[in-house]
Amino acid sequence: MKKFFSFLSRRSSWSVPYFIFLLIFIVLPLFLILVYAFRNQEGQFSLENVKTFLAEKETINTLLYSIGIALINTLICIILGYPTAYILSNSKLNQSKVMVALFLMPMLINVLMRTLATVALFGFLNVPLGQTTLIFGMVYNYLPFMILPIYVVLNKLDKSYIEAAQDLGANPITVFVKVTMPLSMPGVVSGIMMVFMPTISTFAIAELLTMNNIKLFGTIIQENINNGMWNYGALLSLIMLILIFVTNIFNDDKETSSVGGLI
Amino acid sequence: MKSFLAKAYLWVLLIMLYAPILLIAIFSFTEAKVLGNWNGFSFGLYRSLFTLGSHTSLMDAVANTLIIGLVSSTFATLHGTISAIGIFNIRNKKIKGTMSTLNNISILNADIITGVSLFLLFVSLGVTQGYVTLTLAHITFCTPYVVLSVMPRLQQMNPNTYEAALDLGATPFQALWKVIIPQVKGGMVAGFILSFLLSIDDFEVSVFNLGTNGLQTLSTFIYADSRKGGLTPELRPLITIFFLIILAILIYANVKSAKQKKTSKA
Structure with a gap:
């Protein structure tokens, strides 16, 4: 009893x-994805799901199409988000914290409401729904997730590096290309992680x-799980999981990828 | 000139970002079934949203969302704080590293994978899905964020104060309550707010762990509603109200942290 209390x-x-x-709640469920992925409907070990995946052109095409859409979305988010984060973090151009919060x-806000x-x-604008609206909508949804990590990194950036470059005679463009941009790369990488996957x-x-x-790709996973095709759904989830794992290797800055920076 | 261009850029982007929500907010004040038609100004949609009985399933979904949000973020805050203190005090670097890796898994993982994996867990254990599993799922993805918000406060703390309390005769529980908790309170509050927002925002984890008893959260209700075609017009005032609440929480959190910074500087 005493031992228990000292413990x-x-x-x-x-x-x-x-x-x-x-x-x-974290390790066992992920392990179960692996187990279910290599099981057939009777519950025995099998590669049936892998074969189905490789035979079904549609699923692979959807995966490739999703990656394409994600690439375009990520790119637009960087193009729009980087200047935003830069302006927000620059004390000469913006002093308002409320602007950042906005x-x-x-x-x-709830993703479905948005x-x-x-x-x-x-x-309202009479735009027909299709690929263009898909990309626009994705940018609407994910832009803040790109702005946040870049802003956090730029905000923490030691201003003396920039001053040093200016003192040494670099013009504003050189300062940006050679100093600010390379130093803000961890933020961009985190942003890519939060948008792409x-x-x-x-x-x-x-x-x-x-x-x-x-x-x-997510729609196909959900449809399979909802229609009782748990094993095939698990295999698709496993593929997704591997993709996430691979992209995470490139990202070692966990601090900026957290939404916690907001509050 | 440069500053003007920068300001203009920010404002154009902001207007674009908020245009959808503003549109919803404007059209929440008219009773037209289809968004875009203006039947004259009225509070009709707000009234029918809060009239008992007319939209029971929608209000049930709102209630479920808030209850699950409060329960899971409260639990996640208590559990996460105690765990953060525990992890912070692990001396073995390897064990500490493993714990923080495990803690980060669900943060870095895609929501859909968290949802599917928990679904498989409950199915494998033969647990009927419903209120309990949904709350457990929410606690699972909220707790790691609490751990992450409390951890920096622990790092800033003077480690000797706890030992001093023990030397002066406090029990570990008293020392926790009177010494550690007051110093990490800010992190706990931030963790709680974040958990609550994550919980009421969640869709992808919830949709897999609702069960089949007709339990709905706000997100899954909206999803089901939008699949049926015509959106319930009462969603417009609801979205507007949610938007205002979140705006209020955010302003509160920002003002508070600004005040804290001021007092800590003084």
Whole structure:
């Protein structure tokens, strides 16, 4: 009994329940994806799902199409988001914290509400729903997620580097290209992580933005799970998981990728 | 000139970003079924939203969202704070590293994968999905964010104060309550707000863990509603109200953190 109390009073042991919690609710579920992915409907080990995936041209095409849409979306978000983050973090151009909050706030509004509002806007402007509205809607949804990490990095950036470059005679363009841009790269990488992968895996957004005419990879996963094709759905989830894992190797800055910077 | 161009750029982008929400807000004040038609100004949609009985399923979904949001963010805050203190005090670097990697998995993971994997967990364990599983799922993706918000406060803390409290005769629980908690309170509040916002915002995890008993959260209700075709007009005032609430929370959080910075400077 005494031993038990001394165990409780060591603060490091307070993490034990969380460890068990993480094992049950994070590790075990991910492991189950792996198990289900290599099982057939009878519950035996099989490569049936892999074969189905390789034989079905449609799924692979959807995956490639989703990656394409995600690339375009990410690119537009960088082009629009980088200057925004730059202006917001530059004390000469913007001093208002409220302005920063306004740019980041949309990410706290329910994703379906935002998307429906966008669809309503397209309807109001008589724009037919299709690939263009899909890309526009995605940019609407994900732009704040690109702005935040770049802003966080630029804001923390040691201004003396820039002053040093100016003192050494660099013109503003050289300062930006040789100093500011390279130093802000971790933010851009985090931004890419927060935009690229979610674009591939969302399902409802694409459905609403195109009247269900265009499917993204996430839609196919959801349809399979909903229709009771758990094993095939698990395999597709596994593919998604591998994609996420691979892209995460390039991103080691966890601090900026957290939404926590907002509050 | 440069500053004018920069300002103009920001404002154009802001107007574009908020145009959809503004449109919804404007048309929440007219009773037309189809958005875009203006039948004259009225509070009719707001009234029918809050009239008991006329939109029970919608208001049920709102209630579920708020209850699950409050329960899961409260639990996540308590659980996450205790866990953060635990993780912070692990001396073994390897174990500490493993814990923070495990903590980051669900943050870096796509929501759909979290949703599907939890769905498979509940199915495999034979648990009927419903209120409990949905709340558990929300706690699962909220807690890591609380851990991440509390951790920096612990790092800023003087580690000797806890030991001092123990030396002066406090029990570990008293030392936790009187020494650690007051110093990490800011992180707890931030974690709680973030968890609550994440929870009420969530769609992709919820949709897989609702079960089949007709339980709906606001997101899944909107989704189901939009699939049926014509959107319920009462969603317009609802979206407007949510928008205003989030705006209020955000302004509150920003003003508070600005005040804290001022007092800490003084």
